[in-house]
Amino acid sequence: MSAAPEPSPAASPAEPVHVSRNYLNASYTVRSWLLTVDHKRIAILYLLGVTLFFFLGGAAAVLFRLELMTPQADLVESETYNKLFTLHGIIMIFFFLVPAIPAVLGNFLVPIMIGARDLAFPKLNLMSWYLFMIGGVFTLWVTVAGGVDTGWTFYTPYSSTYSNTYVMATAVGIFITGFSSILTGLNFVVTVHKMRAPGMTWFRLPLFIWSHYATSLIMILGTPVLAITILLVALERGLGIGIFDPKLGGDPILFQHLFWFYSHPAVYIMVLPAMGVQSELVAAFSKNRVFGYRFVAYASIAIAVLGFLVWGHHMFVSGQSLFAGMVFSILSFLIAIPSAIKVFNWTATLHRGTVAFDTPLLYAIGFIGLFTIGGLTGLFLATMAVDVHVHDTYFVVAHFHYIMVGGTVMAYLGGIHYWWPKITGRLYPEGWARFSAVLVFVGFNLTFFPQFLLGYLGMPRRYHVYDAGFQVLNVMSSAGASILGVAYLFPMCYLLWSLKYGRSAPANPWGAVGLEWTTPSPPPTYNFVETPIVTWEAYEYPGSNPAEVAD
Amino acid sequence: MNTEFQLFPDAASTTARPVDQLYLSLVAFSAAMSIFVAALVIYLAIKYRRNNDVDRTQRPTHASTEITWMLLSLPVLVFIFIWGAKVCFFLLRSPDGAMPITVVPKQWMWKFQHANGRREIDTLHIPVGQPVRLTMVSQDVIHSFFVPAFRIKRDVLPGRYTDVWFEATEPGQYRLYCAEYCGTNHSRMVGKIVAMTPGDFAAWLSGASGDDEPPQVAGEKLFEQLQCASCHRAGGDAPARGPSLEQIYQRPQPLASGETVVADDAYLRESILRPAAKVVAGYQPIMPTYEGQISEEGVIQLLAYIKSLGSVEPAPPAAAGTPTGEATVPQGAGRLEDQR
Ligand SMILES: [Cu+2]
Ligand SMILES: [Cu+2]
Numbered sequence: 065m066s067a068a069p070e071p072s073p074a075a076s077p078a079e080p081v082h083v084s085r086n087y088l089n090a091s092y093t094v095r096s097w098l099l100t101v102d103h104k105r106i107a108i109l110y111l112l113g114v115t116l117f118f119f120l121g122g123a124a125a126v127l128f129r130l131e132l133m134t135p136q137a138d139l140v141e142s143e144t145y146n147k148l149f150t151l152h153g154i155i156m157i158f159f160f161l162v163p164a165i166p167a168v169l170g171n172f173l174v175p176i177m178i179g180a181r182d183l184a185f186p187k188l189n190l191m192s193w194y195l196f197m198i199g200g201v202f203t204l205w206v207t208v209a210g211g212v213d214t215g216w217t218f219y220t221p222y223s224s225t226y227s228n229t230y231v232m233a234t235a236v237g238i239f240i241t242g243f244s245s246i247l248t249g250l251n252f253v254v255t256v257h258k259m260r261a262p263g264m265t266w267f268r269l270p271l272f273i274w275s276h277y278a279t280s281l282i283m284i285l286g287t288p289v290l291a292i293t294i295l296l297v298a299l300e301r302g303l304g305i306g307i308f309d310p311k312l313g314g315d316p317i318l319f320q321h322l323f324w325f326y327s328h329p330a331v332y333i334m335v336l337p338a339m340g341v342q343s344e345l346v347a348a349f350s351k352n353r354v355f356g357y358r359f360v361a362y363a364s365i366a367i368a369v370l371g372f373l374v375w376g377h378h379m380f381v382s383g384q385s386l387f388a389g390m391v392f393s394i395l396s397f398l399i400a401i402p403s404a405i406k407v408f409n410w411t412a413t414l415h416r417g418t419v420a421f422d423t424p425l426l427y428a429i430g431f432i433g434l435f436t437i438g439g440l441t442g443l444f445l446a447t448m449a450v451d452v453h454v455h456d457t458y459f460v461v462a463h464f465h466y467i468m469v470g471g472t473v474m475a476y477l478g479g480i481h482y483w484w485p486k487i488t489g490r491l492y493p494e495g496w497a498r499f500s501a502v503l504v505f506v507g508f509n510l511t512f513f514p515q516f517l518l519g520y521l522g523m524p525r526r527y528h529v530y531d532a533g534f535q536v537l538n539v540m541s542s543a544g545a546s547i548l549g550v551a552y553l554f555p556m557c558y559l560l561w562s563l564k565y566g567r568s569a570p571a572n573p574w575g576a577v578g579l580e581w582t583t584p585s586p587p588p589t590y591n592f593v594e595t596p597i598v599t600w601e602a603y604e605y606p607g608s609n610p611a612e613v614a615d
Numbered sequence: 616m617n618t619e620f621q622l623f624p625d626a627a628s629t630t631a632r633p634v635d636q637l638y639l640s641l642v643a644f645s646a647a648m649s650i651f652v653a654a655l656v657i658y659l660a661i662k663y664r665r666n667n668d669v670d671r672t673q674r675p676t677h678a679s680t681e682i683t684w685m686l687l688s689l690p691v692l693v694f695i696f697i698w699g700a701k702v703c704f705f706l707l708r709s710p711d712g713a714m715p716i717t718v719v720p721k722q723w724m725w726k727f728q729h730a731n732g733r734r735e736i737d738t739l740h741i742p743v744g745q746p747v748r749l750t751m752v753s754q755d756v757i758h759s760f761f762v763p764a765f766r767i768k769r770d771v772l773p774g775r776y777t778d779v780w781f782e783a784t785e786p787g788q789y790r791l792y793c794a795e796y797c798g799t800n801h802s803r804m805v806g807k808i809v810a811m812t813p814g815d816f817a818a819w820l821s822g823a824s825g826d827d828e829p830p831q832v833a834g835e836k837l838f839e840q841l842q843c844a845s846c847h848r849a850g851g852d853a854p855a856r857g858p859s860l861e862q863i864y865q866r867p868q869p870l871a872s873g874e875t876v877v878a879d880d881a882y883l884r885e886s887i888l889r890p891a892a893k894v895v896a897g898y899q900p901i902m903p904t905y906e907g908q909i910s911e912e913g914v915i916q917l918l919a920y921i922k923s924l925g926s927v928e929p930a931p932p933a934a935a936g937t938p939t940g941e942a943t944v945p946q947g948a949g950r951l952e953d954q955r
Contacts, residue, residue, distance in 0.1 A: 310774025
């Protein structure tokens with residue numbers, strides 16, 4: 065029950081154990097970073113990579129939001145506009161949202177949270193970073209060399225026959241990066257199965273691990289389909305083999321089936337890890353066991369499985385039969401249930417907890433609000449009759465930004481703040497951090513809420529010029545985007561500042577439980593001085609709500 | 616026409632009302648849920664804040680609590696689904712007797728043709744109070760026919776017919792957008808729908824028709840020009856090299872492969888463009904392919920001509936003069952098969 069006898073993790077080696085050697089100061093050479101097989105250092109390498117891509121993808125958004133201040137074309141030509149939104153989508157999805165949480169926070173935390181010294185395949189882990197960077201830099205180079213204008217969705221036959229931009233080169237970049245995703249997924253699955261510390265049973269795992277496990281399954285099963293799809297487009301574009309273009313005897317809808325068979329589950333590659341972070345944040349800042357722990361864990365798996373069965377909801381107006389549409393519609397409604405379970409359980413975790421309003425909790429609360437709106441508007445899109453009207457309009461754009469930015473980016477930032485002391489051994493200025501968290505929330509809503517209205521009014525997405533009646537809402541959205549842009553720069557600044565000037569962090573600055581808080585900040589190269597033996601349940605805070613009763 | 620600032624779109628078709636009712640109910644439901652969640656989070660977070668002295672005794676969580684939530688959410692979801700499905704059936708199934716119009720867009724324009732042959736580009740005149748049914752096929756990439764004021768949208772695919780129907784309720788001009796990204800000038804692929812009273816529309820339709828011929832007339836000319844008749848002619852002394860086209864529309868055709876296929880639009884279209892794919896039993900696969908030699912409009916005209924030669928069962932009235940789209944074709948039947 066609640067008062068666990070002896071070593072309660074919260075009470076274990078708490079205050080600054082001054083281990084002089086840690087993973088950061090183990091060696092300072094460039095070589096020691098570029099050839100490292102330490103999962104923590106690889107996480108840092110990923111952090112640098114995804115941060116670079118985030119700001120590049122953001123820069124593209126700044127440009128087209130500026131362009132959209134007026135209905136006419138004034139800043140850029142249509143070709144450029146189309147390349148900008150394509151660049152934004154590709155970079156943000158494949159090079160930021162998909163890797164952000166798993167490859168940075170997951171890489172750093174999965175081994176530590178289960179009491180392991182590293183991931184199962186450390187060299188594979190390094191290789192996956194190289195694949196990621198090669199794919200990313202290649203894609204960037206393509207952009208500089210001329211760009212691509214198909215949208216991140218690459219719909220055929222536009223992409224396979226008609227576009228005369230660098231479709232193939234971009235696809236190669238994404239293809240390569242896909243393998244980094246697959247390798248990361250494999251690594252996590254094997255690690256969670258084989259490398260848990262003694263006593264760390266499946267139901268003692270933090271929910272962060274459960275959600276990363278579910279994510280890894282999707283990465284392993286879904287990403288190859290993306291690779292195959294890209295290959296097929298290449299065959300058609302390069303060799304003229306008819307697969308998607310009806311003029312060559314192909315079927316353009318086949319592409320959409322293949323593409324969404326990966327890309328809908330990919331939404332959960334982006335969201336499940338965020339849900340894992342969210343569970344950690346809510347538990348740590350209400351000093352309470354996550355309400356309905358097992359249900360949250362099972363919900364992750366349910367989402368991973370159901371996520372593969374709903375791709376057709378992207379094709380309600382594509383010429384899919386009415387009955388196929390109905391089946392995809394009802395399955396899409398069903399997938400709302402596991403997500404709703406999570407939202408209710410996070411909320412219920414606050415009940416009778418001890419709530420501390422530190423920065424990570426502000427992000428977590430923001431996440432609940434924005435993810436709820438994102439999820440509920442998903443119901444609109446699952447309802448075919450409404451989807452017919454709002455499909456391919458700004459309503460969809462707003463919806464997925466509430467999920468991807470309101471959900472994933474909020475959780476990512478919350479997680480970065482929560483584990484920053486652990487990762488760097490430094491504390492950041494709390495005042496600035498709280499201010500930025502609030503600013504992100506305000507800027508986000510101002511940017512994307514007007515887009516719901518624009519969508520129902522009928523403004524199609526990917527429009528460079530638009531009707532004058534849409535201008536007011538577009539100006540609001542652009543104004544919000546400028547606030548959001550600034551709000552994202554703040555953490556960048558004060559977190560960097562903290563590396564040099566921040567107070568050094570104790571092993572457990574938040575008084576949180578979890579194995580990562582039992583080891584010094586920053587952790588030693590092999591994470592633990594001794595392999596921990598786990599005798600406690602997950603989130604076993606003193607007086608926290610006990611494990612659920614099966615009845 | 617979306618030139619003034621609005622917060623809610625014009626509603627000008629019979630589908631707009633049911634869609635709006637469903638949408639607004641979802642908005643109300645979502646707003647209630649969001650406010651409930653937000654209020655609960657804020658209330659709990661403040662009540663149980665660190666330094667507040669409140670009772671924090673925990674009780675064990677029961678699995679039944681979670682299961683109750685799940686079971687409670689099910690009827691709500693099923694209710695929304697059924698309501699949505701009902702509206703959807705109305706939205707997607709065109710009523711009998713709808714006025715046929717063909718739409719053949721390409722990068723970046725909308726081309727329309729009325730049953731009497733009158734053509735338009737980027738503007739479509741229609742009568743109010745009369746269901747209109749568009750049969751659409753793209754000349755190049757995927758486009759999407761979207762009229763916000765009517766709450767309808769349908770993708771226009773290359774190589775396959777899709778259709779959409781609507782009934783305008785208010786005379787006026789409404790925006791037409793291409794909703795599927797289709798290249799450089801995607802955002803300029805806009806047009807307008809001019810809804811007129813039936814009297815005005817009849818006058819408009821008959822006036823200024825000029826040299827636009829009805830599709831079946833143009834189709835007959837094309838038929839002659841391509842010398843289709845040298846093989847597909849009933850009667851004559853020598854056995855014909857191709858099946859007769861008299862009354863072929865909607866007639867089941869036995870294939871050389873032993874299967875049977877109904878000679879619907881999709882089949883006829885395929886047999887013109889890729890004749891070798893499904894050869895009628897008893898004939899040699901000698902017909903040349905017309906892929907790339909006839910425009911989509913040409914194919915539609917040929918189909919109109921073939922239909923004018925009669926059909927076994929009375930074709931649905933909606934289909935007269937234009938191909939029927941996919942509502943009458945099972946899923947996939949209209950899809951192009953790989954050429955062997
Ligand atoms: Cu989806
Ligand atoms: Cu278009």
